[in-house]
Amino acid sequence: DTAVSQTPKYLVTQMGNDKSIKCEQNLGHDTMYWYKQDSKKFLKIMFSYNNKELIINETVPNRFSPKSPDKAHLNLHINSLELGDSAVYFCATAEGANYGYTFGSGTRLTVV
Amino acid sequence: GDSVTQMEGPVTLSEEAFLTINCTYTATGYPSLFWYVQYPGEGLQLLLKATKADDKGSNKGFEATYRKETTSFHLEKGSVQVSDSAVYFCALSDGGSTLGRLYFGRGTQLTVWP
Numbered sequence: 001d002t003a004v005s006q007t008p009k010y011l012v013t014q015m016g017n018d019k020s021i022k023c024e025q026n027l028g029h030d031t032m033y034w035y036k037q038d039s040k041k042f043l044k045i046m047f048s049y050n051n052k053e054l055i056i057n058e059t060v061p062n063r064f065s066p067k068s069p070d071k072a073h074l075n076l077h078i079n080s081l082e083l084g085d086s087a088v089y090f091c092a093t094a095e096g097a098n099y100g101y102t103f104g105s106g107t108r109l110t111v112v
Numbered sequence: 113g114d115s116v117t118q119m120e121g122p123v124t125l126s127e128e129a130f131l132t133i134n135c136t137y138t139a140t141g142y143p144s145l146f147w148y149v150q151y152p153g154e155g156l157q158l159l160l161k162a163t164k165a166d167d168k169g170s171n172k173g174f175e176a177t178y179r180k181e182t183t184s185f186h187l188e189k190g191s192v193q194v195s196d197s198a199v200y201f202c203a204l205s206d207g208g209s210t211l212g213r214l215y216f217g218r219g220t221q222l223t224v225w226p
Contacts, residue, residue, distance in 0.1 A: 041150070041221070043201070043216045043219075048213065056213065090156070098144045098205065100148075100203070102158075103157070104155055
């Protein structure tokens with residue numbers, strides 16, 4: 001039973017399309033994150049939710065909209081996809097400050 | 113603000129060589145420190161952590177000691193294997209102010225040759 005699961009694992013789509021990535025966790029953690037990893041492996045935080053409330057919103061274009069229907073889910077919707085959105089997107093959860101994150105296996109998004 | 117600086121890669125070693133990946137940090141409070149490993153095509157996995165000064169984290173033959181005086185958390189392994197080839201990330205948690213947000217270094221690619 002995967003602790004943090006993301007779907008889909010791969011996503012290839014055309015510029016201008018709208019797509020969603022889903023994340024579900026069964027760890028009971030209150031805090032969930034979305035990170036973007038670029039081709040040089042740099043990890044950039046995008047959003048953080050704590051118990052369905054948005055607590056971190058970095059300088060992300062408003063084409064990106066997170067949605068947390070409940071504590072176990074944090075989805076990422078992206079409108080009007082651009083070539084520069086191509087990256088690997090990771091969902092993660094945190095139990096608390098000293099425990100670190102548990103990551104999902106990532107969604108590789110390719111915009112063509 | 114809080115930040116992590118780790119040595120740039122790539123690092124290329126022969127099997128059984130000694131590994132050091134340097135990591136230094138800047139933090140205003142008393143952070144917890146972490147090393148994560150990312151194998152090709154996978155997500156990040158927690159490798160080890162230390163939550164206070166002078167703590168040593170260890171796992172799978174890897175070690176790192178939390179040095180407050182030098183603000184460092186260098187990763188070491190005495191004898192690397194081909195299976196250790198991966199990207200390694202140093203990270204810090206700034207404590208409770210942002211509910212455990214992690215600040216990551218830029219990652220160091222390690223390749224081990226047989």
